[in-house]
Amino acid sequence: NAGVTQTPKFRVLKTGQSMTLLCAQDMNHEYMYWYRQDPGMGLRLIHYSVGEGTTAKGEVPDGYNVSRLKKQNFLLGLESAAPSQTSVYFCASSYGRSVHEQFFGPGTRLTVL
Amino acid sequence: AQTVTQSQPEMSVQEAETVTLSCTYDTSESDYYLFWYKQPPSRQMILVIRQEAYKQQNATENRFSVNFQKAAKSFSLKISDSQLGDAAMYFCAYRPGNTGGFKTIFGAGTRLFVKA
Numbered sequence: 001n002a003g004v005t006q007t008p009k010f011r012v013l014k015t016g017q018s019m020t021l022l023c024a025q026d027m028n029h030e031y032m033y034w035y036r037q038d039p040g041m042g043l044r045l046i047h048y049s050v051g052e053g054t055t056a057k058g059e060v061p062d063g064y065n066v067s068r069l070k071k072q073n074f075l076l077g078l079e080s081a082a083p084s085q086t087s088v089y090f091c092a093s094s095y096g097r098s099v100h101e102q103f104f105g106p107g108t109r110l111t112v113l
Numbered sequence: 114a115q116t117v118t119q120s121q122p123e124m125s126v127q128e129a130e131t132v133t134l135s136c137t138y139d140t141s142e143s144d145y146y147l148f149w150y151k152q153p154p155s156r157q158m159i160l161v162i163r164q165e166a167y168k169q170q171n172a173t174e175n176r177f178s179v180n181f182q183k184a185a186k187s188f189s190l191k192i193s194d195s196q197l198g199d200a201a202m203y204f205c206a207y208r209p210g211n212t213g214g215f216k217t218i219f220g221a222g223t224r225l226f227v228k229a
Contacts, residue, residue: 033215042117042204042219043158050215059216090158098146098211104158 001026004105006091012111013081021076021108023091031094032074033058033102034066036087043090049074050097081112115140117207119220126195127228133180134190134223136205144210147181147188152202152222161203164188166210192225200227 007022023032030051035043045058047066055066063085065077074093078085088109092102116139126132138147149161164172164181171179176196180189192199205220 031215033217040221042206042221043217044219045216048215056215088156092158097215098208101160101163102217107156 003027004091004093004103006089006105006108008108009106010109012113013078014113015082017081018077018079019081019110020078021089021091021110023074023076023093023105024072025074025091025093025103026072027093027095027103028071029093029095029103030071031097031100032068033092033094034064034074034076035090035092036060037090037107038087046076046089081110083112086110086112115142115207115209115216115218117205117218117220119205119223121223122221123224123226125226125228126192126199128195128197130195131191131193132195132225134192134203134205134225136188136190136220138186138188138205138207138218140186140207140209142209146208146210147179148206148208148217149177149179149188149190150204150206150219151199152204153198154201158204162190195227197227197229200225 004025033048034046049068052071091105094100094102145166147164151159176193202222207218
């Protein structure tokens with residue numbers, strides 16, 4: 001099993017450009033999450049999904065959109081990138097909520113110039 | 114709102130020694146879960162240990178154990194017999210119970226250095 005994979009691993013964008021980050025999991029998990037990690041801070045939840053076709057806002061959703069058309073995939077989109085979105089992005093999945101372990105992907109380092 | 118505080122930005126320990134990383138949290142809920150995650154230079158987040166708030170017994174996973182003080186809202190991680198491979202960022206995290214929201218609150222992290 002590959003676990004949770006993220007594509008791409010690195011990306012550099014110019015302000016105003018758009019891009020999509022892809023997260024895939026092969027563990028048949030219902031729950032999936034997108035976090036961002038900034039220096040000196042822990043991870044912050046951007047959006048999450050509790051099942052195929054459902055998405056919800058997390059702590060810092062502004063400037064991002066998500067889609068979960070297939071159970072195994074969770075896409076994070078930036079429609080018009082801003083320098084404030086320079087960060088490391090992590091995807092995670094879990095079987096359930098609360099006590100259930102979240103399995104994390106390797107992260108995507110995004111730089112917006 | 115819930116908060117998680119890790120007051121030690123950096124810690125250092127000699128190989129084979131014991132080190133304790135501190136974490137305090139604030140919540141008005143009674144049902145919640147606490148976690149410690151390890152993030153090595155590879156960036157991969159790895160679950161180290163978890164604690165259910167309703168359990169009085171402290172969780173233990175091999176060389177890793179916690180000191181969970183619910184009344185004091187404290188959740189420290191003890192690493193015994195430290196190894197070079199333990200060097201990493203460690204994050205304390207809080208997650209509400211099943212009747213709460215989905216937001217996992219992470220602390221700012223503690224960077225652990227292990228000296229040979």
